[in-house]
Amino acid sequence: MISAVKNFITSSQLSSIAQNTTQSVAAETTLKSIGRPGFILIDKDIDSDTKQYAAAKEFLYQATCLAVYMALIVPVFKKGGFQIAKKYIFKNTEGFEHFKDVKEYMHYRKLADNPSVKNRMSTLNKEKLIDNTSIRDKYNTTLQKELEKQNPDKFVYVKGAVELSNIIGSVLGLAILAPQVSHAFIHPALKALGLEHKKDKLPQNDIKIDAKA
């Protein structure tokens, strides 16, 4: 049991998710979409109709955020950020010259993160593209030589540029764009679920006079 927990905590897969902005934000938004509605539903101070309405609204908001994030922000900022950094900020230096796009870098990074040189090279030789050409042929001699080293260069500037553009995209997407989209989407969705109608039906003026007090 303890060793399983230890393996989980030191797992390289979890580490790559944790170091990847897109994946960690997606995981966090998914958890938010469970946690926030859950806490609203267990709140004892709210009546059941309001609870249902608020929980559904919060869930739909987080789900919209996740959808907008995955559909628009991730592809646009990941690719755009890499290209801007390559062409204008780093001007094809600091490792950017070895990679055509972000996909190529991420593949290289995944191999470089593998601690065993033998496993790394066998993966590189085995993997093929859709048109049956070897991935090894895509890598220039510098990258191939790096992968043969025990501690290959991970090109931190490239990784940093990808992560920075992802952070900017996440902030803009989740804090500015997603609330606007969700605002347009949530009310029709709640109406379709029959929750908006239920809320409107709640008693407005139910004054009772207690003459016995």
Place this chain on the structure above:
Amino acid sequence: MAITDIIKKTCKSLGENNKPTYVVMAIAAVKGICRPAFTMMDKTENPETKKYTALREGLTEVIAIPAYWICGELAGKIAKKTFNGSEALAKRAETNLMFIGVCTAALFVIPGLCSLAIKPIMNKIGFKSPHDIQNENNSKKNIDIKSPATPVQLENTAQKFNIYPRMSTFTSKPQTGLRVGGL
């Protein structure tokens, strides 16, 4: 320092160690400003509800920022202490536990803290939810019939109690023109 140098420095730092807390704290900070601003710009909602909702949204993010930071850093410190044998393993464990800390904050800590703290804070500031205000208005109205009633003070009672109409009210004769004798 030129802006490109700042970007390069930031890229280097993020490339070496991209802590999971950075992005969530940045999102929470911008959300804390933008969400209330968008709420206040909504023209369909009434001003009191807008103020209440905006303040609530702002407070949620104000709670979220330190919660993410504390949970992440605390989990990272625990990892450092537990895996102090190997440096590579300790670094990986630190990143992973930081991420788990951030996830715990998102799933339990922040919603829990918000449901515990926001209502009392709002009440202290003097903001009550539109639902609470409606409940107060709709609460039972108690009419006190046991305690003695305070006597009503009337001014110039003689005039007030003279409820009989004046005789001139009932006169059938014309009120205009020349009057000869009588009333």
